Amino acid sequence: MKTFLLFRDRDFDAQQPLPPLASELTQDLELNTLFEAMAAGDEYLFDVAQKAILLSLDDLDTIRYRQEILRDCLQNPDVVRAIYQLPIEAIFNKRKHWMGIFGHYPSGILSSALEMMQMFVELLRRLKKIADEHAAEFQSEGFTRLFSMVQNELDKAYFGRVEEHLRELRFPDGVLLSAVLGNGNEGAEYILRKPQRRKGIKNLFSKRSPVYSFSLHPRDDHGARALSDLKDRGVNQVANAVAQSTDHIDAFFNMLRLELAFYIGCLNLHEQLSGLGSPICFPQPVEHNERRLSSQGLYDVCLALTKKQQVVGNDIDADSKEIMIITGANQGGKSTLLRSIGLAQFMMQCGMFVPAEAFSANTFTGIFTHYKRKEDASMKSGKLDEELSRMSAIADHITPHSVVLFNESFAATNEREGSEIARQITRALLERQVKIFFVTHQYEFAHSYYEQGLDDAIFLRAERKTGGGRTYKLTEGEPLQTSYGRDLYNKIFEVSAESS
Numbered sequence: 001m002k003t004f005l006l007f008r009d010r011d012f013d014a015q016q017p018l019p020p021l022a023s024e025l026t027q028d029l030e031l032n033t034l035f036e037a038m039a040a041g042d043e044y045l046f047d048v049a050q051k052a053i054l055l056s057l058d059d060l061d062t063i064r065y066r067q068e069i070l071r072d073c074l075q076n077p078d079v080v081r082a083i084y085q086l087p088i089e090a091i092f093n094k095r096k097h098w099m100g101i102f103g104h105y106p107s108g109i110l111s112s113a114l115e116m117m118q119m120f121v122e123l124l125r126r127l128k129k130i131a132d133e134h135a136a137e138f139q140s141e142g143f144t145r146l147f148s149m150v151q152n153e154l155d156k157a158y159f160g161r162v163e164e165h166l167r168e169l170r171f172p173d174g175v176l177l178s179a180v181l182g183n184g185n186e187g188a189e190y191i192l193r194k195p196q197r198r199k200g201i202k203n204l205f206s207k208r209s210p211v212y213s214f215s216l217h218p219r220d221d222h223g224a225r226a227l228s229d230l231k232d233r234g235v236n237q238v239a240n241a242v243a244q245s246t247d248h249i250d251a252f253f254n255m256l257r258l259e260l261a262f263y264i265g266c267l268n269l270h271e272q273l274s275g276l277g278s279p280i281c282f283p284q285p286v287e288h289n290e291r292r293l294s295s296q297g298l299y300d301v302c303l304a305l306t307k308k309q310q311v312v313g314n315d316i317d318a319d320s321k322e323i324m325i326i327t328g329a330n331q332g333g334k335s336t337l338l339r340s341i342g343l344a345q346f347m348m349q350c351g352m353f354v355p356a357e358a359f360s361a362n363t364f365t366g367i368f369t370h371y372k373r374k375e376d377a378s379m380k381s382g383k384l385d386e387e388l389s390r391m392s393a394i395a396d397h398i399t400p401h402s403v404v405l406f407n408e409s410f411a412a413t414n415e416r417e418g419s420e421i422a423r424q425i426t427r428a429l430l431e432r433q434v435k436i437f438f439v440t441h442q443y444e445f446a447h448s449y450y451e452q453g454l455d456d457a458i459f460l461r462a463e464r465k466t467g468g469g470r471t472y473k474l475t476e477g478e479p480l481q482t483s484y485g486r487d488l489y490n491k492i493f494e495v496s497a498e499s500s
Contacts, residue, residue, distance in 0.1 A: 001149055001252050005142050005259040006052070006351075008065050012259050014051060020397040021368060022054050024390070028369035028407070029342045033302040037272055038265030045268070048261040056349035058363040058401075063285050066351025068140035071282070073263045074270060079134045084264050086123050087257035090250070093119050106240075113242040114169055120249045121162055128154045168194070169242065266352055273355070278304050278311075283348040284360040288401040291435065291456070293318040293341075297357035300340040301347075304355070312472040313356065314340070322456040323426065323436040325446050327479040332462025333472035334439045335407055341437060342369065342405050364435070366402035368394045370409045383412035391425060400433040407439045419445035446479035 006012040019025075026032060031053065039046035057063055073080045094116065128150055135147035182188030273280055279297060286292050297313035304311045314337055318324055326334045344354040349363055370391060373383070387410055394404065410418040410425075422445045426436055440446055450459055461477035464470065 001153060003146060003252070003256050003259050005069060005146065005256075006066065006262060007062060008141070011255055012052075012262075014048070014258055016051075016055065018051070018054050019366070021393060024371075025054065025342075025367065025369055026050075028371040028405070029339055029346070030302045031343075031346075033305055034269070034343065037305050038269045040268040045261050045265050048258065049265040052262045052265075053346050053350045053352075056346050056367065057351070058288050058349065058365050060285055060287065060363065063349060063351050063363070065140075065142065067282050069142040070263060070266055070351060070353065072138045072140045072143050073267055076134065076137055077267050079130065079137070080260065080263060080267065083127065083130055084257065084260045086127055087253040087260075090120065090123055090253045091257070094250075109240075109243055110169065110238060113246050114166060116246045117162075117242060117249070118166060120246065120253070121159065121166075123253070124154055124249070125159065169238065262350075270353070272305065273301070276304055276308065276310055278355060279313075279357050280353040281356055281358055283344070283354045283356075285348055286360065286362045288363045288365055290362045291320050291322060293321065293324075293361045295344070295356050295359045295361075298337075298340050298344060298359060299355050300336045301343055301355035302339070303336060311336075314474050316341075316460075318458045320456060321458045322430055323438065323449070323454075324458050324460065325449055325479065326437070326439045326460045326462075326474065327441070327443075327446050328460075328462030328474070328477075329464040329470060332464060332470050333474060334462050336472065337460070337474050338405055338407055338437055338439050342367065345403070364401060364403045365399050366397065367405075368398060368402060369405045369407070370394060371405075371407040372409060372411065384410070387412060388421075398429075398432070398434060401435075403435040403437070404429060405437045408441060409438075411440070411442060415442055415444055418442055419448070423448065443479060443481045450479055 002011065004010075031050075034053070035046050035049045038049040131147040131150040135144070135151065138144060138147065178191045178193050180188055270280065278299065278301075293316055295314070295316045298316060299311050299313035312333065314333075326337060328334060340355070344356060344359055345361060345364065345367060347354045348359065348361060349367075370387070373386060391409075398404070406422075410421045412418070413421075419442045422438070422440065422442060426438065426449075429436055438446075446459070449457055459476060459479060460474040461479065462470070463473045463475060
């Protein structure tokens, strides 16, 4: 049986490595805050969320497939959590009682496998009961197929056959073996036989074949070991068959846990955002060769989770744009907007909802970030060298229809040199069909693009109130030469004056 809750036609591979430069992405976009919210203290959920989000998709069919399943989860959270508890219980029972199919002897393997199979049968019964009671409440292709499979495969006849086999394999009437004489008259070709039970009153008086038997003395340890060896030879194949059957069911529950863990993480995140009154929506993805980005009320989900309150959202209309340059007042929300775009893109491309009232964007074959870093404490290289080194690493992995989010990059040198480096890099990336979002204080770089009047460029500027206040809203506007650093100075000075 297959779960197919993350992909329509294959299992999710939790062993695949994270994409290149994943640590930089995690640091720049503060993704650990998102993973922790989804995990709610569960290390396994954290790992699954990290893999599912960082290994984002550019396949629209799979994205929409997951969106439908997630909608079902949001409509039926209690049912989904009840299903998720079944593999959790299976893991707990294995660790507590069996720790897997163990033992060196076939009899021990068979005994452990039977106990584990009995435990799995009870869990499968509960899964069947959930499917029977709640299948009609789910509309997505993924859950519809899963419940249909459970109802068809795990019918009454199936459980009847399994229970019968489990009873027989406990050998209530003893073990019936057949063998032939091999070389040196040693036993060979031991085969476990199904005992023929005599039923009915007539069988009590029917003529029976002669039976030759012997009995062991209770203290005959060597004889007991010899009989045990004979039994092990006979049950060896059956023990392996039952062990393999339990492994198959175990694999099903493990995959059910793995793939449901992603949706449980989404439920955990949804509950926290709902508690904050922060909106979410299901985005509308389009092919990566299109250029679309439009949103209403897009906000930084990690900032909301950190502050535990609603944060300001932004409306964006950047369809058909290849480059977005963001300038304006210090601490006016520029980096926050950049991060909110990156987070929403990752969330959309793994099939999640996004933190906005409405959101539509094209997918990307790769997502990269290039943020400013603190000074190298070891002084092994200068800041500019370090920035260029990270840019080189991005260039090694980038492909057409990727995106790069720059945050005050190449500002470790003078304005003229930094602007020229930024211009040459952005020009090269645009020629490779790479989309660019660039937060910068470099007026020469920003204004040089603005003067070109490019149809595929958009310029956003952080708003500043009269008197220096910040709205954290960004609107279209020409880059200005000032970032209003004096506002911050005055604010700090006034606080210092009051405290003195």
